[in-house]
Amino acid sequence: MFDLDQAISDWRQQLAAGGIKAQDVLNELESHLRDEVDEQVRSGLSQQQAFEDAVQRLGQASVLKAEFRKADKTAALRLKRILLAGSGLLYLATSSYALVTHEMAGQERVLGFLALGFSILSGLGLRYGSRWVRAEGRTRTTLGVGGTTLGVGWFTCFMLLILPHLDFTISQLVVALLWALVPMIASGAFAVGLDESKGRMLGMSAK
């Protein structure tokens, strides 16, 4: 005698063994399976036939797992965007706070805010501008990695080779650091933009 609950339990175990382990996903697929079995039984199939049919329609665990992995990648990309936006806002807020509250000459404060303005403009400009880069594959990766290396390299040189030779006051140091960070932020934004728009040139787009 066919036991639907037992068959569904076995099927869930097979899916879990095939890599679909999230209970939420398994519950949703089970809900679908039960609806489909009900429908097939109403149209005249036996419960066992209906179950076997419904399982086949849902597809193999390996295929489903590969598709669900794409959804996980989308979630990770969204989290990355939120973290990047949060870090950018935190950087702007703390830098602005330091420039406003720290005792410094008016000219230094203006220079500091100019550096922040340049960071925003170059960061946004290169992030969105990178969408028009037509290179794909290895050239695209090289551009991203090369740009980031130049930005980080410049900041490292500044900190290790240039800064020790300069006799700055604290406020001058703050302003100098903000300017030194501009190329690193710009190159990082360029690399992020390249990564996010990867593959876009292969598809079609409409205005």
Place this chain on the structure above:
Amino acid sequence: MLSKELVAASAEPLILSLLSGGESYGYAIIQEIKARSKERIHWTDGMLYPVLHRMEAEGWIQSRWVEAENGRRRKYYSIKKDGQRALAQQREQWLTVHSVLAGLWKERYV
């Protein structure tokens, strides 16, 4: 029957359009599309769920579990504001393709 590629490309706008009319769950979405397309759009049942999960990760739709009268729990999806925006963009793109094709075919076949 539509080609695999076209079915895949049209899945998001179809789901968004359907959900813009009210919340629904996976099985009902499949049945609705099947009926509206007179069975010409055939989705592999299991493939809908990864698409729904991806759209949820994009922030276009949201989900909640609801218990039906018969005690069965179903995951209902509803469209979010970002989903409405995505739908408006996709609608414009599909209409562009449609109007270009319609124009070309009119010139050729009329």
